[in-house]
Amino acid sequence: MDPTQPANGAARRRRPRRSRRRMRPLSRITLNLAPMIDVTFLLLIFFLVTTTFKRPEGIFAAQLPKDAGIPSAALPISPIIVRISQPTPDGDEYQIRIDNFTRAPQSFGELARFLIDIQGNPGFDRQTPVVIYPGRDVRWDHVVNCWNAAVRAKCENITFGGQ
Secondary structure (H helix, E strand, C coil): CCCCCCCCCCEEECCCCCCCCCCCCCCCCCCHHHHHHHHHHHHEEEEEECCCCCCCCCCCCCCCCCCCCCCCCCCCCCCCEEEEECCCCCCCEEEEECCCCCCCCCCCHHHHHHHHHHHHCCCCCCCCEEEEECCCCCCCCHHHHHHHHHHHCCCCEEEEEEC
């Protein structure tokens, strides 16, 4: 008898056989680039077709504003300076002079009309400051009449100046 076999005749135990797989050779993993290149070219064509190119303004004609005759910058505000003087110390006479204008009004009614006319000129409007400079010997009535003439002309910025 075989010493490796059990004496009582029990069934022999079999060893499980290991299944041997065939060793496959390792294959390289590759990427299929053809679809990726197709998508890239489709995107390139899409952006080329849908893009609009602007012309540089320095080389080609620029778009000019429609109101080319109107100045875009505000004109500087120069005040209207009204000077009242009294030629004789005791009389009712007065002289009205406006700086930077050759025409001199003779009465307070003419002063009001003159201020209305000035407001129609470029650079002058109702907001243009009117500065009244009374002389030393001018009666207060004349200064008030000058103020009233500026108010009748609808000037909104009226002040008194010093000596």
